[in-house]
Structure formats: C-alpha cells, structure tokens
Amino acid sequence: MTSAQNHQQLLNGNKFLFFILACFLLSLSACSGTKKATKPKVIKPSTSKNDKSVQRGGGRMDTIQWTEVDRTKEYNSTIEDLDLEKKDRYKISLLFPFEISTSDQGDVMDQKSKLGKMTNYYAGVRMALNQLENEGINLDVDVLDAESGNFDRKLQQCRDADVIIGPRSKEHLSVTANFGRNNNIPVISPWRSSTKITSDNNFFVQLKTSLRNHFTKIVEHAKSEYSDDQIVLLGRQRTKTDFSYMKYMQQVAAAINNDGNNNPLQEFYLDVDSLSTGEFAFDSTFIEGKTTVFLLPNHSFSADEDFVYNAARKMNGEKGLENVVLYGMPILLESDKIKYDLHRGLNMRICRSSYVDRNNIQIKEFRQKYFDVYSGFPSDEAMEGYDMMIFIGRSMFNYGKKFQYFLDTYESSLLQTKFDIKKVFKEDTDDNFKNVQYFQNDHLYILTFENNKFEARQ
Numbered sequence: 138m139t140s141a142q143n144h145q146q147l148l149n150g151n152k153f154l155f156f157i158l159a160c161f162l163l164s165l166s167a168c169s170g171t172k173k174a175t176k177p178k179v180i181k182p183s184t185s186k187n188d189k190s191v192q193r194g195g196g197r198m199d200t201i202q203w204t205e206v207d208r209t210k211e212y213n214s215t216i217e218d219l220d221l222e223k224k225d226r227y228k229i230s231l232l233f234p235f236e237i238s239t240s241d242q243g244d245v246m247d248q249k250s251k252l253g254k255m256t257n258y259y260a261g262v263r264m265a266l267n268q269l270e271n272e273g274i275n276l277d278v279d280v281l282d283a284e285s286g287n288f289d290r291k292l293q294q295c296r297d298a299d300v301i302i303g304p305r306s307k308e309h310l311s312v313t314a315n316f317g318r319n320n321n322i323p324v325i326s327p328w329r330s331s332t333k334i335t336s337d338n339n340f341f342v343q344l345k346t347s348l349r350n351h352f353t354k355i356v357e358h359a360k361s362e363y364s365d366d367q368i369v370l371l372g373r374q375r376t377k378t379d380f381s382y383m384k385y386m387q388q389v390a391a392a393i394n395n396d397g398n399n400n401p402l403q404e405f406y407l408d409v410d411s412l413s414t415g416e417f418a419f420d421s422t423f424i425e426g427k428t429t430v431f432l433l434p435n436h437s438f439s440a441d442e443d444f445v446y447n448a449a450r451k452m453n454g455e456k457g458l459e460n461v462v463l464y465g466m467p468i469l470l471e472s473d474k475i476k477y478d479l480h481r482g483l484n485m486r487i488c489r490s491s492y493v494d495r496n497n498i499q500i501k502e503f504r505q506k507y508f509d510v511y512s513g514f515p516s517d518e519a520m521e522g523y524d525m526m527i528f529i530g531r532s533m534f535n536y537g538k539k540f541q542y543f544l545d546t547y548e549s550s551l552l553q554t555k556f557d558i559k560k561v562f563k564e565d566t567d568d569n570f571k572n573v574q575y576f577q578n579d580h581l582y583i584l585t586f587e588n589n590k591f592e593a594r595q
Contacts, residue, residue, distance in 0.1 A: 221537030226275040229529070230295040232303035232313065233259060234328070238285035254518045260511060261522030264503075268523075269530040276530060283309055298322055299538055300529065310334055314341045314575075323541050327525050330577070341575040342541050344525060344556065346490045349385060352434055354581045355464045355488050356389040356402075358594075359430055363462075365390070365401045368430045369422060373444060374406040382434040402432075412447040419452060423459040436466035446474040453482040462486060470584065470591070480586045487584040491553040492593040493520065503552055517553070524551040541576055555580045 235255050244250035248257055259280070269276060281291045283304035292313060295301050301317055304310055305328040314335035317324035323340050330345035359368050370386055372379030383404055390401045411418040423429045433448065435441035445468055452461065463483040469475055470487050479485070493500060503523070507515040515523075532540040532547055544558035557580035562572045584591040 221539055223537035224299070226277060227299040227533050227538075228277045228297065229279070230298040230301045231259075231262070231278060231280045232283040232291065232295070232301060232309070233280060234284045234303070234305040235259075235282040236284040237282050248516045248518075254516070257516045258518040258522035260507075261515065261519035261524075262526045264507060264510065264519070265523045265526035265530065268527065269534075272531075272534075274530050274534045276533075288312075292316055295322070296320060300325060300533065302327060302525070302529065305329055307331065307334070314338055317341065321538075323538075325525075325529060327521070334575070336574055338575050339573040340541065342544065342558065342577075343575060344528075344578045346578050346581055348436065350577075350579055350581060351436070351466060351488045352382065352386050353389050354583065355432055355434070356386050357393065358486070358488075358583045359432060359464055360390060360393055363428065363430045365394070366403075367424060367428060368432060369403045369405050371431045371433045371448065372404070372406050372435075374408050378440075379406070379435065386432060386434065407448060409444060409447075412444070412451050417455060418448075419455050423456055423461065425459065428460045428462055429456075430462045430464065433463060433465040433469075436468050438468060438472070442468060442472055442474065445469065446472060449475060449479050449483060453479055456482075460484070464488070464583075480591070481589065485584075485586050487591070488581055489584055490578070490581055491517070491521065492582050492584060492591075493517070493553045494593070500552060520553045524554055527551065528556055544576060 233255055234251075236251060240250075240252040244252040245256050247253040266276060266278065279294065279298070281294065283291065284306065288304075288309050295313075295316075300323045301313060302325045304313060307329060310324075310326055310329055311334050314324050314326075315338070316322070317340045318335065318338045321340065323342060326334070326341070326343045326345065328345060330343045330347045332347070334343075335341050368390075370383045372383055387400050387402060387404075391399050394401050405419070405422050407418055408415070431452065433445065435445050445465070449463065449469070452463065461483050462485075463469070464486045465488070467487060467489045469480075469485055470489065495501075503520070504514055507513075507519065528551065529540075532544060535547065536543040541558075544556070545560065547556075547558075556578050558576050559579050561574045561577045563574060582593040585594055
C-alpha cells in the first residue's frame with residue numbers, strides 16, 4: 138500500500154520514474170497505516186444478537202466480519218432529511234487492479250499492457266488530486282493493489298474510508314459493495330457494470346454504463362433516423378449470447394413502437410465460416426436503392442473481436458455500391474484490426490461512453506499539463522482517471538459523505554465524458570430510498586464518422 142495526500146508534489150526530473158516508483162511502492166505489501174490530518178469517523182458494527190454476519194478469509198488474522206444494518210427507517214424519507222456529514226478532509230481508498238505480482242515491471246511503460254493502462258489511469262488520478270487541491274478540496278488517499286496479495290486484509294484497511302473506489306474483479310467488487318453497504322461507505326465501480334454485483338445497496342455507484350444501456354441507445358438512435366424495414370440485427374448462427382442480445386434489442390424496438398409487434402426488426406445470423414471461406418456471407422441482405430442499417434451488438438475483445446472484424450470486412454467488400462450504416466459497440470473503435478477504411482466505408486456509428494475532442498481547449502490544456510509532469514502525452518485511461526477523481530472529489534466536497542444521493546443532480550465539465558447518474562430501483566416500486574438497488578451511470582454518445590473523423594452525438 139502507498140498513501141498520497143493531494144497536497145504532495147509530483148516527482149521532478151525524469152518524470153516517467155514516477156510510474157515505476159508508484160508501482161514499486163504498491164508492491165510493498167508489508168506497508169500499513171497512513172498519516173492523516175484528521176481522523177475520519179469510523180462507523181462500528183452493531184452488536185445486537187439479531188445481527189447476521191458473514192465471514193470471509195483464509196485465517197483468523199485475515200477474516201472480515203461485517204454486520205447487516207437495517208437502514209430502512211433512516212432512508213425512508215426525502216433527500217432533504219439526510220445528514221450530509223460534511224468534513225474538512227475526506228479519506229479515499231483506491232483498490233486498483235495493478236496486478237503487480239503477476240505483471241512484468243517493464244509493462245509500466247507500455248500503454249497497451251494491463252499494468253501500463255492502470256499506471257496511466259493512476260497518473261490521471263494524481264493530476265486530478267492536484268487540481269482538487271487548487272480548488273480547496275482536501276483528500277487523503279490510500280492506494281492498494283487489489284489484484285496482488287490477500288484481498289480481505291486490504292479491504293480491512295478500508296474500514297475507516299469515506300469512499301472506496303474499485304476494485305475491478307467481479308468477485309472482489311461484489312464483496313466490496315456489500316462491505317460498503319454494511320459499513321455506510323459509498324463504493325464506486327469505475328471499470329465494471331453488472332446487475333448482479335449487489336442488491337438493495339444505496340451505497341454502490343457504477344460509473345461504467347451497462348451493456349443493456351448501450352443496446353438501448355443503439356436501437357433508439359437507429360430508429361430515430363431510419364425505418365424499421367431498413368434495420369437489420371446482426372449476429373452469429375447457433376450462438377446463445379447473440380440470440381439473447383437480439384431478443385433484448387427487439388424488446389426495445391417493440392416498446393418504442395407499442396403496436397403489438399414483438400419482433401419489428403429484421404434479424405440476420407451469419408455463418409462464421411462463410412466470413413473467411415465463402416464467396417458471400419450476407420446474401421441478399423442489402424436493400425437496393427436504400428440504406429441498409431446493421432446493428433452489431435458484439436462487444437468482447439476475447440470472444441468477439443475476430444467475428445466483429447471479419448463481419449465488417451466482409452460487409453464492406455460485399456455491399457458494392459449500396460449504402461450501408463453499421464452501428465456497434467466500442468470494440469469497433471478500439472480494436473487495432475479495424476481501420477479507417479472500414480470506418481469510412483461502413484459509415485460507422487459507435488455507441489461509447491467517452492469522446493475526446495482534440496480541438497477542445499480543455500483537452501489541449503490538460504495534454505500540456507500532463508506533458509509537463511510526465512514528459513509524455515495522456516492516454517485515454519489517464520483522462521478517464523482524471524475525470525473519475527474530479528467527479529468524486531467535487532461531489533464529496535459539495536454534498537458530504539452521502540454524496541451518492543445527489544449525483545443525479547450534479548453536472549461537471551469533464552474531459553472525455555459526462556456522468557448521468559440514475560437511481561436503479563426494484564421493479565414496480567416507488568421512488569424511495571429504501572428501494573434503491575444501486576446507482577448507475579446512463580450517459581452514452583453515438584460517435585458518427587463524418588468528415589473523415591468521429592464526432593460525438595448525444
């Protein structure tokens with residue numbers, strides 16, 4: 138573990154040594170404790186005989202015991218009744234997926250490696266901490282490598298935090314979300330979104346927009362510009378996940394139409410073998426004289442990248458002179474296999490939560506400041522880390538320890554995204570604190586390829 142207060146200066150001299158030093162400090166698992174300007178309030182578990190407790194960990198020393206707390210009475214009210222518990226300083230615990238123990242230390246310099254991406258993310262966080270200090274926002278930050286060593290022991294060190302950010306592992310995140318709920322500590326998930334992480338948890342905030350929200354945004358945007366008979370859902374033959382994606386997108390389209398037709402859009406299932414060996418894969422799918430609009434929901438680099446690339450390549454080759462628009466997920470922009478010619482040839486429209494406008498004055502100023510500190514230009518991960526920390530820091534300063542209840546009313550000017558936080562409720566329940574399942578970011582852009590570049594549309 139390493140600790141950082143946002144009034145500390147970054148390293149001088151060879152600035153990239155900062156990266157190496159930060160990761161080296163994180164590998165010192167024997168390090169414990171942090172110097173604090175103030176002692177945060179620790180909410181102790183109840184000792185009632187009616188409490189239900191859960192234990193985790195491999196030994197007595199590493200066991201965490203937590204208590205279920207009934208907060209129905211506290212939050213069965215209005216937002217105006219909340220005790221904000223504002224403080225002069227806040228303590229933040231960062232459970233970051235550096236994976237020091239299993240990574241090549243040389244990867245810290247490689248922005249495409251897992252360690253390099255997280256190091257750049259952390260560099261963006263450090264930039265944000267400096268900015269927040271300039272705004273009079275005082276934070277004490279503990280940084281822990283969530284993917285190395287005993288996780289339960291590290292989670293114990295977060296017990297007196299005012300907010301926990303991370304981790305990325307689904308299993309660890311679920312444990313952390315429940316830990317936060319049981320100890321009245323907001324838990325922020327910057328990298329993962331799922332409906333199965335936790336439930337009945339008004340202390341859990343997902344900054345990553347859900348997969349279903351991406352699908353909904355794609356269908357809504359396509360239907361707003363094209364008729365149903367032009368839109369084709371695209372997937373693989375004999376693939377359950379693709380079938381489930383199409384089923385959900387049909388439900389979205391049917392809900393928009395509200396005319397009793399449960400399958401208003403066309404569906405086309407590709408034979409994967411035909412993408413590499415067949416002369417034709419799309420048959421007569423293209424609409425003569427009209428724009429054919431394909432919606433491609435596949436998104437996973439590990440499971441879908443080859444299919445997405447081959448489908449786009451084959452589509453571009455077979456369409457001839459017909460006009461085609463391809464809607465899809467961030468993989469269409471982020472894959473190294475998919476180049477400019479496919480973006481242009483298929484008039485791609487990509488659903489994504491972030492967009493960097495290189496001509497924006499804020500971006501130019503940030504890039505210069507980042508270069509001055511690190512002797513290099515920021516990656517997307519660095520900007521994500523900066524935006525996340527700015528958003529959380531300002532939110533805590535404005536609204537106190539229960540800031541999560543106000544995120545749906547707070548707007549912040551950020552570098553590469555906006556946060557549109559919504560309360561996710563149980564089905565068929567009233568807008569009531571006790572029915573909040575968690576908080577979810579809903580913001581998405583549709584990036585359209587125009588004038589030989591991608592531009593953001595709401």
